[in-house]
Amino acid sequence: MRYEWRDYSTHRRSLGVTKFILIGVGGFVGALLRYYVSGWIQQMAKDVGFLWGTLIVNLSGCLAIGLFSYLADARGVFTAESRAFVFIGVMGAYTTFSTFGNETMALFRDGENGLALANAGAHVLLGLGAVWAGRALANLIWS
Structure with a gap:
């Protein structure tokens, strides 16, 4: 499966108000998750010299987007609206590192x-x- 680059100009025009709301709500959820998970992990680590909270957020975000992208690609379990909520909203606010990881792995998968x-x-x-x-x-x- 060849990696498909996103045409955001067309994508943006095709989004309805509902999807914008879903992205916003998902972003709110993802930002709160990032704040609490990162803070909780950093507090548990009690090591101010290394940023454990950020590392765990980025790694857990990569794991989650790997699971979600498999379900989206192989199983087709996400609607356009749920993709907007989960991938753009929640995951985008939780960690953009997961998007970077997912897109880079897609390039490897496609032999690039x-x-x-x-x-x-x-x-x-x-x-x-x-x-x-x-x-x-x-x-x-x-x-």
């Missing part, structure tokens, strides 16, 4: 190994670079 590795490297290295650049820019503007 070089593209998958480039995608992983670009997200990590460019993401860290963008955080550094944002902090440097803020320092220039506000210091």
